[in-house]
Amino acid sequence: MAPPPAGLLSLNTATTRGRWGLAQAIEGCARRGIRGISPWRDLLHAMGVANAARAIRAHDLTVTGLCRGGMFPARDARTRKANIADNLRAIEEAHALGAQCLVLVVGGLPAGSKDIAGARAQVKEGIAAILPQARAAGVPLAIEPLHPMYAADRACVNTLAQALDLCEALEPRKPGATGAKPCALGVAVDVYHVWWDPQLEAGIRRAGKRRLLAYHICDWLVPTTDLLLDRGMMGDGVIDLKRIRSWMTRAGYRGFHEVEIFSAANWWKRDPDEVLATCKARHRWMS
Amino acid sequence: MAPPPAGLLSLNTATTRGRWGLAQAIEGCARRGIRGISPWRDLLHAMGVANAARAIRAHDLTVTGLCRGGMFPARDARTRKANIADNLRAIEEAHALGAQCLVLVVGGLPAGSKDIAGARAQVKEGIAAILPQARAAGVPLAIEPLHPMYAADRACVNTLAQALDLCEALEPRKPGATGAKPCALGVAVDVYHVWWDPQLEAGIRRAGKRRLLAYHICDWLVPTTDLLLDRGMMGDGVIDLKRIRSWMTRAGYRGFHEVEIFSAANWWKRDPDEVLATCKARHRWMS
Numbered sequence: 001m002a003p004p005p006a007g008l009l010s011l012n013t014a015t016t017r018g019r020w021g022l023a024q025a026i027e028g029c030a031r032r033g034i035r036g037i038s039p040w041r042d043l044l045h046a047m048g049v050a051n052a053a054r055a056i057r058a059h060d061l062t063v064t065g066l067c068r069g070g071m072f073p074a075r076d077a078r079t080r081k082a083n084i085a086d087n088l089r090a091i092e093e094a095h096a097l098g099a100q101c102l103v104l105v106v107g108g109l110p111a112g113s114k115d116i117a118g119a120r121a122q123v124k125e126g127i128a129a130i131l132p133q134a135r136a137a138g139v140p141l142a143i144e145p146l147h148p149m150y151a152a153d154r155a156c157v158n159t160l161a162q163a164l165d166l167c168e169a170l171e172p173r174k175p176g177a178t179g180a181k182p183c184a185l186g187v188a189v190d191v192y193h194v195w196w197d198p199q200l201e202a203g204i205r206r207a208g209k210r211r212l213l214a215y216h217i218c219d220w221l222v223p224t225t226d227l228l229l230d231r232g233m234m235g236d237g238v239i240d241l242k243r244i245r246s247w248m249t250r251a252g253y254r255g256f257h258e259v260e261i262f263s264a265a266n267w268w269k270r271d272p273d274e275v276l277a278t279c280k281a282r283h284r285w286m287s
Numbered sequence: 288m289a290p291p292p293a294g295l296l297s298l299n300t301a302t303t304r305g306r307w308g309l310a311q312a313i314e315g316c317a318r319r320g321i322r323g324i325s326p327w328r329d330l331l332h333a334m335g336v337a338n339a340a341r342a343i344r345a346h347d348l349t350v351t352g353l354c355r356g357g358m359f360p361a362r363d364a365r366t367r368k369a370n371i372a373d374n375l376r377a378i379e380e381a382h383a384l385g386a387q388c389l390v391l392v393v394g395g396l397p398a399g400s401k402d403i404a405g406a407r408a409q410v411k412e413g414i415a416a417i418l419p420q421a422r423a424a425g426v427p428l429a430i431e432p433l434h435p436m437y438a439a440d441r442a443c444v445n446t447l448a449q450a451l452d453l454c455e456a457l458e459p460r461k462p463g464a465t466g467a468k469p470c471a472l473g474v475a476v477d478v479y480h481v482w483w484d485p486q487l488e489a490g491i492r493r494a495g496k497r498r499l500l501a502y503h504i505c506d507w508l509v510p511t512t513d514l515l516l517d518r519g520m521m522g523d524g525v526i527d528l529k530r531i532r533s534w535m536t537r538a539g540y541r542g543f544h545e546v547e548i549f550s551a552a553n554w555w556k557r558d559p560d561e562v563l564a565t566c567k568a569r570h571r572w573m574s
Contacts, residue, residue, distance in 0.1 A: 114525050148484070149435070151482075152509045152524075162485045196438035196443075196445055197435070198407070198445070
């Protein structure tokens, strides 16, 4: 299988967290010939949305996503309402940046709750509440199924099939309908979260070109020493990245490959310029 | 919902690991009025199978499972053959103890491999190879789907649906066929591994009485600080144990509730008699 075009690489700013602000990440990408970027909102707010949009345009980068919306469930209606308001702000920010999607990490169980079905119902309500504004703003919403080990505290949407069921429930497609434009509601496929799923290939096929809004890469290390902050660089773990990419391509995905590596003990300790150089090399040969 | 009968509690010896050998665990269960036990093979070998069988009979305990067979995948055919031979020994041991099932933790990726589909094929071959002997010995094999966070290094069967697909492929049931006897091939439902699965209720229903061979309980802590050794006592986490038990009961399961808690930082540090007393109380009120 041919290496992926270098021009499809995108940097999720989580990969250089703690080292680079957004302005530095934008400069770093430009300097290294990385053509896509996906900012986290804390860095975006620190730089200012208008400033960020200007710098990104100046370097002609593609914003492959904004991280993140979501986090819908809460114990009380007031907090759920505040969460929705925050998602609406995120949609505005994504629009201002011309982001290809707003990534939704949907949220887990409210504190003290054991009702995961209830949390899932709240997620559905939350997405339904923001979908009209997202559609109006031209910002597709990308539900990111998170690894089941995050079901309690980060996201109670844990498989691609479950995310697609949500999409179909909230934005049904007519059978056989196709088209060039992405759906207003789709999915972000992050290999870290879904690589293990025996239904992954079927899920990617089912999503199809119009619901495949983002593709995130990294690797699963063996052993993994931390549930959150021990992701690996492409090629250092067990994920068959080439195979998953081939499924994405076959399903019609032509978008960027966004590197998102949370790595407190390793990559976050290194010079971000070195990290970017490694991302480029590994993307080419291991992904 | 009424508390579960105290007589249905079983102790998996992982819960008192490092503190009690098997003889002590048998005595401890008898002393505390716990009527079921599920030994790990290392403890069983240390005590000796004949000795263990005698002590278990003397106290009239039910052996709710033997932990564990499985671990089928390997890089080379010779190791795979050795793994199968070890599983055959485990079947003999389970038979000698009168165990209700042999629990299969099927194994993950062979060292250096990224081919999870290949590992899954090896698991299927491995189970197929031992199923005739298991049937002949009257030892049902219980495939235990493990949490997806163990897909690489412990078990590449990660959902109940996937385990049931394996069962149906290797031991098809005639549609509508029922009967009192358990299948020769079924599943062990451990809440820790499957609680997050949106298809859990459907999977338990699909398994039905004859394929539900074991039920393991503990809890999922928030936060979870270690991927392997940070399981919680029933009631200390977010799993809706009563709801899952109601699904098991509705599907026809009438077997034991086996407590299996790996907890290096907490329960393994305590006096095992205190741990058993806590298991009993929590089983009654939180499960």
